[in-house]
Amino acid sequence: MKYLKSIIFIGLCLVQFNALAHSEISGDLNHEKHKAEKLLWHMANAIGGKHRLLSIYSERIVSHGSRFEPEQAAGPGHAPVPVANYTQVHRRDFTTDRFRIEWENDILYPWTIARTHAEIINGKFGAVFGFDTFIPPAPEFSPMFSTRMAMRIKQHLMSSPAYLIHHAFANRQGLRYEGKVNFKGRKNFVISMIGLHERIKVYIDAHTHLPSKTETLEDDPVYGDTLLEVLFEDWRRVEYIKAPFHVRFRFNDAIINNEIRTEISFNEPLQDELFEVPETLTKPFEPEQFAWGDRSSQMFARMLAMGVPIDFDQSNPQTAQLFPVSDNVFHIVGGTHNSLIVEMENYLIVIDPVLYSQRSNTIIGMAAQIWPEKPIRYVVATHFHNDHIGGIRSYAAIGATLVVADSAKHNLSAILQAPHTVYPDSLAINPRKTTIETIPYQGELELTDGSNSVRIISVPNVHSEDILVAYLPNQATVFMSDVYNPGLPIPLPAQFDNWAINFYDAIIPLGLTIEQFAGGHGLPGPTPFQLFEDTVNASR
Template sequence: MKRLCSLIVLSLFIAGCASPKPPADLVGRALDAMGGTEALAKLKSLSLKGTVRQADPEQAFEPDGESWHTSSEFELTADLPAQVFRIDWVKSYTLPFPVKRAFSEIVTPQAGYVLGVDTMLRNKQSLANNPPAHAMSGLRVATNQRELLRASPSLLLEMQRHPRDVRARSDVAVAGVLHPALDYAVGQVTYTVVFDPQTALPIRIRTMDHDNIWGDVTYDLVLSDWRMVDGVRIPARRVYELRGKPVQEVQLTQLAINVPIDAAQFEPPAAIKAGAAVPATGHNHHQWVIRRQFIGTYVDSDDPGFDNRAMSSLRLDEVAPGVQFVVGGSHNSLIVEMSDHLIVFDAPVSDGQSRWTLAAAKAKYPGKPVRTLVLTHHHMDHAGGLRTYVAQGATLVVGKGSARHFREVLSASFTHNPDLAATDLSRAAIMEVSDKQTFSDGRRVVSVHLVENPHAAGMLIGYVADQRLGWVTDLWLPGAPLPQKITPLLSSVVNGVKKAGIAPVRFAGGHGSIAPYAPLEALATAN
């Protein structure tokens, strides 16, 4: 009896250590569960209608908070053998301004196109065309192609057709339970496909992405609510998770396959077809491309920070002695010269933009390192390039309640960063400003001040005292026409200036340009 028990235990141990099922078995079982290889191979066209909610946690009021920005309706039409897609959108944005936009996207294997206005930051080609239209940047084409394949009912069929690109891998934990998974390499993209061990269906499709705040992140498409449509099982519920948190919720309301489609709808206007960018390679800016579209502020360009159709580079504008304004893109920063070092306000967009700013600062002020980086707030578009400065020794200055967040951010790995080599930044110096912080070299005084506002917790404004120059981000766009009535955002600037006891004559902005402060102050007084 003792020997029998030992044999049972040994057999259970061997079974537990058995190698996972071969990739072909997992793929084959999944295809059977989805309706069978033959049925999927007969898929010629796809017609879907649905709704989408989108959120970006790095645009929330609190760091890494919840913030749903966009609700949309869409209609997708696909010619699957030709791999061409058209998506007609009606998007309702809540931030940064409430607005509804209707536009269409066309994606082909060679290029992509936008018909209509899809952003408040239109590029040069969009502005030049009437009706508005433009060819997508190579970054956007590559990102759209990646996401369309991720969600395609043909993904498993492609895995079966290209077995050399499919690799066995360790199981993936979902809600504490291990699930079988495979890696599938398509060019420079690797999808991790996770399967339900009971149904055999694919339930999660993952990529490892670079997030400009959190570094290495998982980006998952979670599939559920599978419905049989003419012999093919298709998921009607699709939730996209970033670092395990939902950022997109898609619900299909109509599903049809192999319906007649008009090929003319995939043809872009000739004016934008010529010279269209090919899909970009060798980048990992996917999260920037995806999530800037959530709030309708994406600049469709092959440089994430500026419209490369309109200019070739950012530039420095000297706005006062020893003060340089970094402009030319969608997001600005400010360089302030001190006796033996520099202070920089904001690190927008990416480490690529920060590298440009550092190089420009070094050329302008040789021998003076950036010793201090002031982040006005935590939002990804104004803080996404912080690692470049911290990696070369700058102290990070942030508003009240933000230090813990940025300590976690700087402790995260960033091996997928396309602009900066990975290094350990976990011991970086971080200074948290609870009310006011002053920096002085005995000649110039620069101060930062906490401002109560409705946009972001821990918001700071800056002030260069000898030039009576303020720095503000997102609360006011200096240079833009002032409204007839004061807004809560603008009021927070005026109230912050009064509370700080500073006397600015001008303000430079993280967006916009430079403007006199007096008209804003007068508007607040009049209201």
């Protein structure tokens, strides 16, 4: 009996201890939540007052800005490239999930072309009216993919304090106090809230109580877990509401969007026809694609700024079709980017791990079905640009040897070491030691099984300092990305001519027998090398 009483006593003590610990944790959480709500109120009052802000039913922003791309420079670590100048009129209906953005986009890189279009989001449907990319014959009207819808909604949520406060009060249960920090030499309180899926932090100036910036972690193929920041400056009063007239987007510590707002107005009447999406343009809402557009918004936004439409899912097997170059060489074509796969006696070689890991996973799965006994032993990145190396981690995860130019080795090492916790990829789930082969400037690496060979040759080019070309002697075929795009149906600017001339002048002195050209963009299958020569001669 004494033993039983002791057990009961100990049990009651444990119950009381757990209850006390739980109450302390709950109390801490409630206290932190109360702090976050209090700071939200202070921020709302500084901007114009909670009641005034929550009475806003529409917002109109007229702005102009410039876009920059750090991963399209001539070499790793070089200054970001100016890729576009734009003006836009952005209308947001706060009472419903409706947006309209009217664009005039002057694309500067990699082509010079002006594009005028409107993007409309109405609930779970969206559409694009006008031409927004470089690819003709693009339809004048097209449905909007769910990835793009999420990207645009997230950008507005993070860059419009008025909309952000609406969202925060509507989702108060998700508020969290994150502490205090120094930002730009000033004390800031930090709170966070649930965005579309990922958490968004808001830095609140301790003196003015205005938001200094918003930030969130994104998943990027090259950078991995990457900080996206939206910085607010030049606050002015619009009627009774304060608004920032200078907004900058910073990604991985680089400014990628510098926006000046010239007009901001609230509560203008909005006609329903501004947000109409014809039934013929409605596309089924895809929750997984929407989540992808949220967690990787800047991957899509940065490419769209250059007129490259990667907002559709290029991990779909329909975007990775095989076109024969010879009996054992195949051009992998579909969507915006192409690769090459070479069948050797006991293994496979892939040239260009384009876009992102999902695309690479599709190619890896397709190769395993067609050649189940032959692993992918080598993958070659033609250059360091993010759209041509973004899928390389998937190949590292299956044990392939990675081949890059010597100048890109440090960049590749950073890609392989980058943490991917926002959306773990196959290498994050199953990390492994990776073998890297590098090719010195104007050097060469031959991959051979005795009867077949692939020569990977470094050639100088102004497009990228680490350009590699794959030459297949048995097939008299060369594969190259960007510097020449066979059959690309648009007039190309002079810089493309320079890239092509650079490449021609570098490859001809090597004395290679070349009959066919396969490109990282452009037509499926090989095209006559003579066509490339004619293009170069006409451009000189």
